[in-house]
Amino acid sequence: MPHKLLKNLAVESRLGDEALIHETIDSSLAQQLSLIGGLFEKQLVTEHPFLREICSRFGLPWWDAALPPMDDTLRSQFPARLALRYHLYPVRLNEHGLYVLTYDPFNLTARQVVAREMKEPITWCVATRRNILAALRSGYGVGAETFDAILEGRDVDDAAFDVKQEVNVLDEEDPEATVVSFVNQIMREALDERATDIHIEPLENDLRIRYRIDGVLHEAPVPSRIKVLQASVISRVKIMAHLDIAERRMPQDGRINLEMEGQPIDVRVATIPTVSGESISLRLLARNRFDFSLLGLTPETERKIRELIAQPNGIILLTGPTGCGKSTSLYTFLSMLNTMERRIVTVEDPVEHKLPGVMQIAIKPEINLTFATALRSILRGDPNVIMIGEMRDFETAEIAIRAALTGHLVFSTLHTNDAIGGITRLIDMGVQPFLVSSSVRAFLAQRLVRVLCPHCKAPASHKQPYLEQIGFPMAHADRILQAKGCEECRQTGYQGRAALFEIVMVTPALQEMISRGAAGEALRAKALQEGMVPLRQDGWNRVIAGTTTVEEVVRVTAADLETLDE
Numbered sequence: 001m002p003h004k005l006l007k008n009l010a011v012e013s014r015l016g017d018e019a020l021i022h023e024t025i026d027s028s029l030a031q032q033l034s035l036i037g038g039l040f041e042k043q044l045v046t047e048h049p050f051l052r053e054i055c056s057r058f059g060l061p062w063w064d065a066a067l068p069p070m071d072d073t074l075r076s077q078f079p080a081r082l083a084l085r086y087h088l089y090p091v092r093l094n095e096h097g098l099y100v101l102t103y104d105p106f107n108l109t110a111r112q113v114v115a116r117e118m119k120e121p122i123t124w125c126v127a128t129r130r131n132i133l134a135a136l137r138s139g140y141g142v143g144a145e146t147f148d149a150i151l152e153g154r155d156v157d158d159a160a161f162d163v164k165q166e167v168n169v170l171d172e173e174d175p176e177a178t179v180v181s182f183v184n185q186i187m188r189e190a191l192d193e194r195a196t197d198i199h200i201e202p203l204e205n206d207l208r209i210r211y212r213i214d215g216v217l218h219e220a221p222v223p224s225r226i227k228v229l230q231a232s233v234i235s236r237v238k239i240m241a242h243l244d245i246a247e248r249r250m251p252q253d254g255r256i257n258l259e260m261e262g263q264p265i266d267v268r269v270a271t272i273p274t275v276s277g278e279s280i281s282l283r284l285l286a287r288n289r290f291d292f293s294l295l296g297l298t299p300e301t302e303r304k305i306r307e308l309i310a311q312p313n314g315i316i317l318l319t320g321p322t323g324c325g326k327s328t329s330l331y332t333f334l335s336m337l338n339t340m341e342r343r344i345v346t347v348e349d350p351v352e353h354k355l356p357g358v359m360q361i362a363i364k365p366e367i368n369l370t371f372a373t374a375l376r377s378i379l380r381g382d383p384n385v386i387m388i389g390e391m392r393d394f395e396t397a398e399i400a401i402r403a404a405l406t407g408h409l410v411f412s413t414l415h416t417n418d419a420i421g422g423i424t425r426l427i428d429m430g431v432q433p434f435l436v437s438s439s440v441r442a443f444l445a446q447r448l449v450r451v452l453c454p455h456c457k458a459p460a461s462h463k464q465p466y467l468e469q470i471g472f473p474m475a476h477a478d479r480i481l482q483a484k485g486c487e488e489c490r491q492t493g494y495q496g497r498a499a500l501f502e503i504v505m506v507t508p509a510l511q512e513m514i515s516r517g518a519a520g521e522a523l524r525a526k527a528l529q530e531g532m533v534p535l536r537q538d539g540w541n542r543v544i545a546g547t548t549t550v551e552e553v554v555r556v557t558a559a560d561l562e563t564l565d566e
Contacts, residue, residue: 020044036104037087040129047128051103055126063101063127067091070139072224080140080223082117086110089132089139097121103129130487141222142189142209179232183240186233187267187282189220191260193490196284200237202230202277213490214450214497215323234271234278241269249273253350256282268350285352290328290335296451296498298541304503305444309333314441315404317391319416319425324556325448325499326413327352330387333411334358337385346387347374363389371396379403388412394430401431404439418535419445419504420524423514437506437514445502445535447556449548450494456486457493462550470554471536476544483549498547500556502535 020042027038036054039045055062068091078090078098088110089101098120102110105126114122186209190198195211202208207230209220226233235245241254256267268283292302308316316333318326331353334344338357346355349363349371359381361374371388372395378386379399391397391412404410414422422443426436460482467477483493504510504527513523528534533541539553 034087034104034107036106037129040103047103047130051126051128054105058105060105061123061125063099063125067101067127067131067135070135075139075224077118079117082113083136083140086113087129087132087136088114089127089135097123099123099125101125101127101132103127103132134487134490137189138221141224141226142186142220179229179236182229183233183236186220187258187284188260190284191265193218194496198282198284200233200280200282202234202274202279204276207233214492214494215448216450216492218490230277234280237269237280237282238271241267243269243271248278266353268352290332290353290355292332292336295325295329295332296496296547297501298538298545301501301503301538304505305333305501306336308442308505309336309409311409311441313404313407313409315400315410315412315439316442316444317412317414317422317440318444318446319414319419319422320446321415321417323448324446325497326446327389329444329446329499330411330413331355334385334387337409342384343382344385344387345378345381345383346389347371347378348387348389359383372399375399375403379406379408383408385409386411390414391426391429397426397429397431401435401439405435416445418524419443419502419532420520420527421445422504423523424520427517433517434515437511440506442506443504445504447500447535447539448497449500449539449542449552449556450483450492451496451498451547452481452483452549453486453489453493453495455488456484457481457546458484460549467550470550472540472543472550476540479544479546480550481543481546483551493549494552498542500535500538500542500553502533502538504532505530 036051039050040047052062054060067089070090071092074090074092078088083089086107086109087103091099091101098118100114100122102124103126104110105124111124186198190211193211193213195213196215197212199210199212199217200207201210205227207222207226209222210217211220212218237256238245238252238254240256243252243254251273252269252271254269256269258265258267263286266285268285270281270283272279272281292305297305318329320326334346334355338344338355343359344355344357345359345361347361347363351360351362354360361369361378363369363371363374371390371392375386375388375396376399379402386400386403386408388396388400388410389412391400391414400410400412414425416422416425420443422445423436423440426440427433458481460480462472462477462480464474464477467474472480485491485493489495506514507530509530510523510526513526518526524532536553536557539548539557542548543550543553
């Protein structure tokens with residue numbers, strides 16, 4: 001019996017606990033599930049060596065080459081429901097036969113179904129589960145099995161999209177092929193890929209779905225005829241977000257509460273009317289814990305920030321463009337300060353993450369609940385720490401400065417390119433220079449760089465003129481690494497992101513210069529003299545440490561340079 005041989009082989013490989021291996025195989029056998037798939041799911045064996053050993057023991061052919069892309073003819077001949085249900089990947093090498101790749105050669109049910117469906121000679125080969133799943137996703141698209149069943153079944157009706165519960169549980173499999181389950185598969189796929197955003201974008205003859213992963217957009221493979229479900233998919237998302245499905249001419253905003261594997265996830269939804277139909281953007285906000293270890297800071301940067309947030313009063317301003325991680329940093333700072341002895345109140349537009357114990361106010365301009373009006377009420381509510389989502393105008397800045405000067409610690413953000421730019425931005429708003437110098441403790445400019453995948457990073461070589469032009473310290477040129485790409489990182493070469501910081505402490509010398517209206521260049525020169533580490537230099541430190549690449553640092557620090565390294 002295969003299950004007895006698999007038990008022995010798994011135990012002999014010494015890759016997992018013997019009792020758990022036996023229990024997993026027995027459980028899969030009783031439930032008529034994939035025996036090998038159960039071992040992989042619980043990570044009791046390592047795929048590649050385990051499958052190679054199976055092929056060696058049982059004399060099975062092993063597919064060692066890269067899996068070729070699936071052509072349209074084969075995609076139409078080999079049903080998506082069959083390929084995705086049993087995790088089979090078809091490859092046609094010639095007109096005389098079909099190769100079917102599997103990671104579970106003992107699944108007799110799959111073999112019988114394929115033989116009945118295809119009516120042609122089949123050669124079975126073994127390949128890794130990881131490669132097969134990636135190839136299936138690319139070949140058929142997200143939710144292809146459900147998509148095909150929807151088209152073969154009943155008509156789709158918007159009225160059938162009932163939201164049965166406030167929280168949508170994504171890891172509960174829907175036995176019916178509906179647009180509801182199709183949309184759930186899109187969201188589940190995005191979360192599995194660590195995406196922070198999903199963009200559903202109607203084109204003239206297609207519906208494009210893109211995921212933002214580590215700050216970069218990637219197009220998700222979708223079924224070829226997905227355009228026919230455009231209206232249904234968009235209506236389903238709008239109902240989940242409690243939006244008006246009949247309103248297609250005006251933008252709308254909403255929220256969705258999701259749950260996946262017990263993890264609650266908030267989703268911000270925004271619709272935009274376009275000439276090809278409504279486009280929907282979904283911002284996925286997992287309710288993560290916020291601490292400094294997740295920011296990927298250097299010890300020196302963490303030390304400076306901890307000193308700053310320990311201040312009893314004053315303003316700490318984070319600067320940078322949209323999407324540079326300012327909100328995550330602010331929530332991390334607030335989490336550190338969130339103790340029983342402190343009352344913390346925030347004013348946000350919108351509230352992205354709910355922090356237990358923190359009083360959070362969502363801006364509502366339609367009823368005149370603005371940053372300024374909310375701040376006036378907050379100051380009468382005895383706060384110790386105040387967080388303002390963004391300083392947008394003179395009135396908000398003026399009240400924030402008044403709060404800082406009367407003993408409150410204030411956090412906020414500005415949209416500027418660097419830390420020194422925060423000084424000139426406040427003065428441009430109309431704030432008097434002496435108020436800026438006396439109330440602000442520090443300006444922190446922030447960017448996010450992608451972190452190198454630990455599984456495939458490799459030494460890199462760049463031409464010396466290029467490195468000199470971008471200012472890289474040549475003494476460390478031999479420590480530069482590059483992103484290669486592998487299965488673990490979806491061939492991108494990166495996994496996760498880390499924050500770069502440029503911190504300008506408002507010292508007595510800078511206070512004097514700000515008060516007398518010194519120019520930005522003079523302020524920057526003084527800050528450098530007093531120990532400020534520019535964003536670019538902080539990036540080079542990360543490159544030297546093997547955290548990221550030269551290309552990433554140049555990308556996020558907005559160097560307007562010609563590439564000489566070609």
